[in-house]
Amino acid sequence: MEVLVADNVKKNYGRHTALDEVSFNAKQGEVLGILGPNGAGKTTLIKCCLGLLDFDGQITVDGIDVKTAGAVARARMGYVPQRTTLHDKLSIIDEVKLIGRLKGVNDNHRFREILERLGFWERRKSPVGSLSQGMKQKLMLGLTLLTEPDILLLDEPLSSIDIEGQISLLHQLDEIKKEDKSILISSHIVGMGSVIDRVLVLNRGEVVAFGGVEEVLGKLHIRNKLYIKLHQGDAHDDDLVNVLRENNVYSVQSMEGWLIIECDSKDKAKLIASIFEHGIRPEDIVSEALSLERHYYELIKG
Amino acid sequence: MGYSAAWALTVHNFLEGLRARWVIVYTVVFFMLAINVPMLVLISARYLPPDYLEAYLAGLMALSFPFLPLLSLPLGATSIVDEKENGLLEYTLSQPISRLSYLIGKLAGLFLSTTLVVLGGYLIAAFLSYGAKIGQMTTILPMLGAATLLNTIMLLLGLLLSIVSDRKITAMMMGIFLWFLFTVLSDIGSLSILVSIAGAAPIVLVIAALNPVEAARLLGVYGIKNVGFTELGSIGLILRQLVGEGAPIFILSVQLIWVGVLLLLCINLFVRSEIF
Numbered sequence: 001m002e003v004l005v006a007d008n009v010k011k012n013y014g015r016h017t018a019l020d021e022v023s024f025n026a027k028q029g030e031v032l033g034i035l036g037p038n039g040a041g042k043t044t045l046i047k048c049c050l051g052l053l054d055f056d057g058q059i060t061v062d063g064i065d066v067k068t069a070g071a072v073a074r075a076r077m078g079y080v081p082q083r084t085t086l087h088d089k090l091s092i093i094d095e096v097k098l099i100g101r102l103k104g105v106n107d108n109h110r111f112r113e114i115l116e117r118l119g120f121w122e123r124r125k126s127p128v129g130s131l132s133q134g135m136k137q138k139l140m141l142g143l144t145l146l147t148e149p150d151i152l153l154l155d156e157p158l159s160s161i162d163i164e165g166q167i168s169l170l171h172q173l174d175e176i177k178k179e180d181k182s183i184l185i186s187s188h189i190v191g192m193g194s195v196i197d198r199v200l201v202l203n204r205g206e207v208v209a210f211g212g213v214e215e216v217l218g219k220l221h222i223r224n225k226l227y228i229k230l231h232q233g234d235a236h237d238d239d240l241v242n243v244l245r246e247n248n249v250y251s252v253q254s255m256e257g258w259l260i261i262e263c264d265s266k267d268k269a270k271l272i273a274s275i276f277e278h279g280i281r282p283e284d285i286v287s288e289a290l291s292l293e294r295h296y297y298e299l300i301k302g
Numbered sequence: 303m304g305y306s307a308a309w310a311l312t313v314h315n316f317l318e319g320l321r322a323r324w325v326i327v328y329t330v331v332f333f334m335l336a337i338n339v340p341m342l343v344l345i346s347a348r349y350l351p352p353d354y355l356e357a358y359l360a361g362l363m364a365l366s367f368p369f370l371p372l373l374s375l376p377l378g379a380t381s382i383v384d385e386k387e388n389g390l391l392e393y394t395l396s397q398p399i400s401r402l403s404y405l406i407g408k409l410a411g412l413f414l415s416t417t418l419v420v421l422g423g424y425l426i427a428a429f430l431s432y433g434a435k436i437g438q439m440t441t442i443l444p445m446l447g448a449a450t451l452l453n454t455i456m457l458l459l460g461l462l463l464s465i466v467s468d469r470k471i472t473a474m475m476m477g478i479f480l481w482f483l484f485t486v487l488s489d490i491g492s493l494s495i496l497v498s499i500a501g502a503a504p505i506v507l508v509i510a511a512l513n514p515v516e517a518a519r520l521l522g523v524y525g526i527k528n529v530g531f532t533e534l535g536s537i538g539l540i541l542r543q544l545v546g547e548g549a550p551i552f553i554l555s556v557q558l559i560w561v562g563v564l565l566l567l568c569i570n571l572f573v574r575s576e577i578f
Contacts, residue, residue, distance in 0.1 A: 050396050052578055075398035085389035087314075089321070101310035102397040140393075 001028045003076075003151045003182045004049065009057040011044055011205075018044040019055070020205045026151060026182045031173065031195050034186040035292070036202035037300055042186035043082065045202070046155050049184070050079055062150055075104070078144025082156040084136040088129030092120050095128050096143065103147045110146065118142040134165025141172055151182040158187060170195060199292065203300050214265060214290055222295050223250055223262040226271065227286040230259070243278050247271045265289065307399040308407045315411020319377065320418070328373045329419050335366050336427035355438060356526045359445050360533035363522045368485040368515055370449060371456040374416045378460020379477035381408060382572075383467045392578055401573045405461075409568070412457055420453050421446055444525020451557045452518035458564035465572050484515040506540045511556040521557065524550040 004026040011019040019041045026032045034042045047053045049061070051070030059066045064073040086095055096111045105111075115121040118138060131139065137157065144152055158166050173183060173195050185196070199216055201208040209216040217223070230240070240259065244252050247270060250262040263271060268287055275282065292299070319325060341358060344350050350358075385391035395404060428442055460477055467473035510517055520538050534542065541549045 047392075047578060052392065052395055054576060071398045071400050071403075074396060077396075079393070079396040081389060081393055081396070083389040085393055087318075087390070089318075098310060098314055099397065102307050102394065102399055104306060104398065106306070 002026070003028050003062060004184065005058075005060050006045075006049065007058045009045070009048055009055055009059060011041075011048060011053060011055040018205050019048065021057070022202070022205070022207055024200045024207065024210050026184055027198075028150070028182055029177065029180040030197040031177060031183045031185065033196035033199045033292070034184065034202060035199055035296070035299065036186075036188065036208075038188055039204070040188070040202040040300075041205040042188070042202055043155055044205075046079075046153050046184070046186055049153060050074060050077065075147065076150045078141075078147075078149040078152045080137065080140045080144060080152070080154045080157060082159060084133050084140060084160065086128045086136055086140065088127060090128055091125045092128055092131075092139065093124040095139070096124075096146075099143045100146050105146050114142050114146055117145075132165075134161040134168065137161055137165065138168065138172070141169070141176075145176070149181065151184060152176065154183065154185045156186055156188065196292065199299075201299050208300060213292060216299070217290050217292075217295055220295070220298050222290065222298060224265045224268065224290055225288040226261040226263060226268055227284075227288065228259045228261065228275070228282045229257055229284040231281065231283050239278070240275070240280060243274055243280070244271065247274055307397070308403040308410075311394075311399075311404060311407025312410040312414070315381075315408050316414045317411075319412050319415025322377065324376060325373065325415065325419060329423065332366070332369065332373070332419065332423045333427065335369065336362065336423045337430075338362065338365075338427075355441055357533075359441065360523050360526055363445055363448070363519050364533075364535075367449070367452060367519045367522070370420065370452050370518075371481045371484065371515060373419060374412070374453050374457035375460045375477040375481055376474060377412060377416060378457045379463040379467075379473040380460075380470050381412060382461065382464035383470050383473045384464075386468070386577065387470055395577075402569065405569060405572050409457070409461060412461075413454060416453055416457060417450055420449050424449065441526065445522040448518045448522035448525070451521070451561070452514055455514045455518075455557065455560045455564065458561065458568060461568050462564055462571070465568060465575070484513050504544060506537055507544060507552075510537055510541060510553070514557065514560055517553050517556055521550060521553045524553065 002025045006022060006024050009019050009022040010017070022041070022045060024032075034045060036042050044053065048055045049059055049066065051059075051066035051073060055067075061073040061076050064076065066073040087098070090098065093111065093115065096115060097106075100106065100111055112121065115124055120139065120142075128136065128139070137160075141152075141154075157169055161169065173185075177183060177195070183195075196213060198210075198212050200210045201216065209219065211219075214224070228240075241252055244259075244261060247267060248263070249267075249271065252262075253260045261271070272285060338358075341350075345354070382391065385394065395401065424442070424446060428438075459480065460473075463473045463476050463480075467476070510520065516537060520534070520541065523533050523538060526533070538549075541552070545552045
């Protein structure tokens with residue numbers, strides 16, 4: 001089910017085109033990564049999704065047009081901006097109450113539940129300004145959950161927090177994903193590869209690639225690799241190549257005693273089983289998963 | 303949802319307004335201005351006539367009204383642009399509220415906090431220091447009404463500056479310039495010259511209309527019975543000559559037009575313009 005649909009979104013700042021006919025969708029329960037270098041249009045796209053900017057084209061959230069019913073659409077969304085700005089002079093509990101009431105929630109039990117879940121209940125009377133950037137981000141992420149939104153929009157969530165904060169955030173995202181919510185994450189550094197299901201790659205306002213990580217990398221001829229080292233005299237390379245061809249591999253190369261096989265990740269287990277079925281006992285098998293981080297520059301260049 | 307969000311923002315901005323350092327400092331200074339220590343000495347020594355309150359109020363308005371904009375103008379001028387600069391505006395508007403609800407919440411909260419300071423200052427001074435009775439409220443009410451109107455106009459003017467500015471310092475400087483324009487430049491410069499030039503008197507109508515501070519003072523003074531020509535001042539006298547008994551209505555209409563036009567401008571610019 002598609003939670004968010006963007007159709008031919010175009011945004012200009014004067015003569016500068018920030019977004020040029022961007023179309024994509026986000027499905028229920030998936031993490032969609034918006035990747036691209038600085039100035040690619042990631043933040044502009046997120047602000048358009050929230051109905052904060054005027055734009056050409058259409059964006060709907062659960063079928064609600066963000067241009068004509070922005071407030072209603074925003075009730076289905078949770079947003080964590082790049083800058084972790086909250087009301088520093090307010091206490092944590094007062095901040096939660098304020099944002100809750102802006103979201104239409106005025107339930108003290110719910111406020112307590114969220115603060116306990118985040119581990120902030122004991123220090124609820126401390127000023128928000130006393131929190132670190134990572135803690136503020138954690139609080140902001142928690143605030144998005146006050147209303148059980150269908151989709152979360154996170155703008156550059158890793159850019160201003162330390163390693164510990166990043167690990168904590170990834171853990172939180174995993175937990176949220178289990179609740180079948182959609183998550184849309186923008187990032188100029190990748191780092192989120194482990195949680196991303198599909199990816200939208202932007203460069204200079206244009207969509208460079210959109211789809212599953214494997215699909216997008218596959219279009220760039222970047223595929224999963226399986227490295228197999230054979231015992232000397234165990235089998236002839238030719239025999240093995242014949243076995244591999246039966247399993248829809250993309251290519252096989254031989255290098256310094258290793259066979260380098262390009263294949264889909266779903267076929268890896270079947271491929272290995274097939275090798276053993278043919279009586280071949282490799283000395284070593286190494287599987288290399290596709291990595292957004294490793295192929296980032298190839299991605300953004302398209 | 304729109305109502306509760308606007309109400310939540312009203313309460314938040316009201317409390318934030320009262321907590322603002324500038325408002326606390328201003329409240330102390332304004333209260334000292336309102337109680338007017340030399341007058342207290344004269345009252346306690348019984349040197350003042352029984353009807354001193356009316357004469358005193360006219361003097362108090364001339365003294366305190368030029369300083370009234372110093373509360374709401376900077377507070378309004380920095381309110382939205384400050385949130386624009388630090389990212390809070392973007393975050394707040396990303397919640398399920400409309401821009402109109404945000405603006406209403408902001409305006410209502412600031413209006414309540416500044417009005418509380420202004421009216422509180424005058425009323426506490428009237429009841430505690432001067433021993434004013436409830437029966438004398440009719441004498442004080444025109445001043446309170448004029449002060450509230452002036453405060454509202456200055457707050458809206460400040461908000462307008464805040465909406466059109468990209469930087470807090472720019473909005474603040476424009477606010478201070480407007481205060482200087484209303485209280486100093488228009489008073490001692492063009493007005494005195496215009497009044498002295500034969501045939502130029504009708505222009506005073508325009509000048510009075512364009513200066514909410516002077517207009518508010520006149521509105522308050524017109525509300526006092528047995529007001530002398532010194533309290534009216536040269537502009538007040540010319541206005542009375544030109545408009546006759548309709549002078550207070552003219553001034554009140556002008557003030558309400560200020561409120562209406564500024565409110566429409568604020569809403570139109572904030573709701574329609576590209577903020578981010």
